[in-house]
Structures are given as structure tokens and as C-alpha cells.
Amino acid sequence: MKLNAIEIRNLSKSFRGMYAVDHLNMTVPVGAIYGFIGENGSGKSTTEKLICGHLVKDSGKIKLFGKKHTDAGVRARVGALIENTGCFPNSSVWDNLMMQAINLGLPNRADEIERVLKIVRMEDSARIKFKSCSLGMKQRIGIAMALLGDPALLILDEPINGLDTDGMRIMREILVDITKNYGCTVLISSHILGELEKIATHYGIIRQGKMIQEISAKEMDSRARVFVSLKTKDMTGAKAVLKGRYGNVKEEDGYLRVYDVGNTEEIVEHLMKNKHPVREIFKNKIGLEEYYVELMSKKEA
Numbered sequence: 365m366k367l368n369a370i371e372i373r374n375l376s377k378s379f380r381g382m383y384a385v386d387h388l389n390m391t392v393p394v395g396a397i398y399g400f401i402g403e404n405g406s407g408k409s410t411t412e413k414l415i416c417g418h419l420v421k422d423s424g425k426i427k428l429f430g431k432k433h434t435d436a437g438v439r440a441r442v443g444a445l446i447e448n449t450g451c452f453p454n455s456s457v458w459d460n461l462m463m464q465a466i467n468l469g470l471p472n473r474a475d476e477i478e479r480v481l482k483i484v485r486m487e488d489s490a491r492i493k494f495k496s497c498s499l500g501m502k503q504r505i506g507i508a509m510a511l512l513g514d515p516a517l518l519i520l521d522e523p524i525n526g527l528d529t530d531g532m533r534i535m536r537e538i539l540v541d542i543t544k545n546y547g548c549t550v551l552i553s554s555h556i557l558g559e560l561e562k563i564a565t566h567y568g569i570i571r572q573g574k575m576i577q578e579i580s581a582k583e584m585d586s587r588a589r590v591f592v593s594l595k596t597k598d599m600t601g602a603k604a605v606l607k608g609r610y611g612n613v614k615e616e617d618g619y620l621r622v623y624d625v626g627n628t629e630e631i632v633e634h635l636m637k638n639k640h641p642v643r644e645i646f647k648n649k650i651g652l653e654e655y656y657v658e659l660m661s662k663k664e665a
Contacts, residue, residue, distance in 0.1 A: 367430055369394045369517050369549035370415065375424035376573075377410055384410040386573035387424070392551055392566065394429075397543055399564035400553040401656060407573040408553040409446065412519050415551075416444045428517060443510035444519040449502055450509075453495035457486065457505055460494055464509050480508040483546070484538055500531030507538065511548075518542065520552045524559055532556070536563050561652035569659060577659060588655055590626050593619040594635075594645040602640040609634060619644075 370392035377385040385407045392398045402408050413419040415426055415433060426433040428442065451460040458477060465473040481487050484504040489497070497505065503523050510518055520539075524532050540563055542548045554560045567584065569576045579587075595618070596602040603620055606613045610631075612623040622631060632642050650658070 367394055368392060368427075369396070369429060370398075370551065371425075371427040371430075372411075372415075373425045375411070375414065375426060376422045377414055377419060378422055383573045385414065385421075388570070388573060388575050389578075390568055390575060391578060392549060392568075394549055395543060395547070396566045397539060397550045397552065397564050399557075399560040399567045399652075400551060400570065401557065401560070401567060401652075402553075402570035406570045408570060409521055410573075411570070412444070412446055412521055412551070412553065416442060416446065416519060418446070440513065441516040442519065443513070443515035443517070444521075445503075445506040445510045445523060446519065446521040449494075449506035451494045451502070451505060454493060456491050456493055457481075457497070458490040460505065461509060461512065465512055468513055470513055476512060476514075480511045483511060483542065484508045485534065498531075500527050500534065503527065503531075503535065504538065511542070514546070516548060518548050518550045520550065522553055522555070524554055524556055532559050539563055557653040557656060558651065564652075567652070569656060571660065584652070584655060585649065588649040588651075589623055589658075590647065590649055592622045592625055592628055592631055592645060592647055594622070594631065595619055595643045596635065596640045597643065598640060602635055602638075605635060605638045605640060606631070 368391050370390060372388060372390040375385055375388045376383060388411060400408050410419065414421050417433060417439060428438045431438045433439065461477045462473060465476055470476050481490055484507050486501065486504055486508065489501060494505065507523065524535050527535060536559065539550055543550055564581055566580050568578045599615060599620060603613055603615060606620065606622055610622050610625055614621045625631065626647055628645050628647060632645060635642055
């Protein structure tokens, strides 16, 4: 039987009689980067806090690596960055990490701090005061703190929100490095689905406290709708011609999209016959964001 990093069954948590998490099921395989997706108020942060033991569940079961999440041994294998880093602004990066290492009772604290700083690429920033760090640096410091003690599971709540392009790139590379080279499983929530799509191996989509769908990146790719994007001189005329034959045609981002058709030669030939020469054409699949929107619209229907 394959061991999972997280197994949740029928988990519920309510506040003032309203479910924040509603009989939720979740399975996170060992070694995964699990993208936890949902709109604000869907229950992502509450679920993460329940996993970490920051909140007490109403009902249901949470297992981490096959054991109850309240087990002291298994909780020591979990690192988390939820909401903020909790650092002292006037203390240096090094001193903040040292205080956390002392709090965790870690041996060889200096070596451990050097290890996590190297992982998050901040070896040269150890003496900078926390308040002088950029947002991206602060997020990486939070991850470094969560990595103290070499956890097997890392839980991150919106770690890439607000970062610039370079900051998001560095964060992606760090998270992939953590899983590939340090054997850590990562549960990460984010609204920036385009960035999440670049690294996630599995997804959990939640709405109103309920798990709508769990799917691997490979499964999602196989299910994702195929479309052909193209440009012509007369986009309006070409759209009418294509709609007459293929039905599902939309104009988005300056291209005509012909859905559920993969034969570009057939499309080019059809347009040429109707005096609409093609200037540009290529095949594609819908991405995570469009997949999410389509899934949500189906569930609401």
C-alpha cells in the first residue's frame, strides 16, 4: 500500500454554525508538489491550519505519513508558512532563524541555519535586518524557517503572491529543488495559477469548504481541451466561416480559437476555400486557469 504524505477523510470545521471546511477529502502523495486551489473564503487556509494543528477539527480524520496528525513524532516532520513569517523586524535574518532553531530545540543550530539559507539562496543576506528585506526575500526567509529541522512535509499558504517575475521564478526553482533534492512533499496554495502550473504535480480544487476535484498534472493535461489558434486578415469573416463548420469558435487575445479540433491543415484548407488566407496557426491546450474556470462553471450549472 502506497504511503501518502497527507490523507484527509470527511474533515469538517465550522465557525458560528457555518462550515469553513465541509466533509473534505484530500490525498497528497509523498514527493508531490500539491497545488491547493480555490477562491478566497473557500477553506484553503483553514484546511492548512487544521493539518498543522493550529485549529481543532469538528470531525473527520487527518493522517500524515500514515499517523494521526496529533502524533508528536509526525508533527515534528511538518514545516509551515501560513499568513506571515513571524519574524522580528529589527533582528537580522540569521538571528531570526537562530531564535526559531532554539525554539525547536535543534542541535548544530549554526550548521542547520547555513543549510536552509543555502536552499533558499540567501547565504549572502544572513546579516541583513529583516525589515530591510524585500517581499521576495521575506517569503524565502519564511520558507527557510519552515525548513529548519529538515521536515518531510512543507505547507505554504500563498508564498508567491505579490512577488515580481524574478521573485516568482526563484520561488519556483526553490520549491522544485526542495522536492527533488531534499525529498520534501509540498502543499502550496496560490491564486497565481499560471505560476502554479509550472511546478505542481497534483492539484486539489476546493469550493465552499468541499473538495471539487483532485487530479494529477498528467491527468489534467490529458483531459485538457485541445484548440487551434490562428490569425487572418479578416478575423470577423474568418470567425463566421469557422463557426459554420466547427461550431465552437471564440476570439481571445487577438486570435481565433477553434476548440476540440486538432487538424490545422483541414482548418487552413477550409479557410483558403473561403478566401481567408491564414497568417499564423498553432495547436494548444487550455491551461490550469481555464481548466479551473471551466470546472467551476460546470459545477455551478
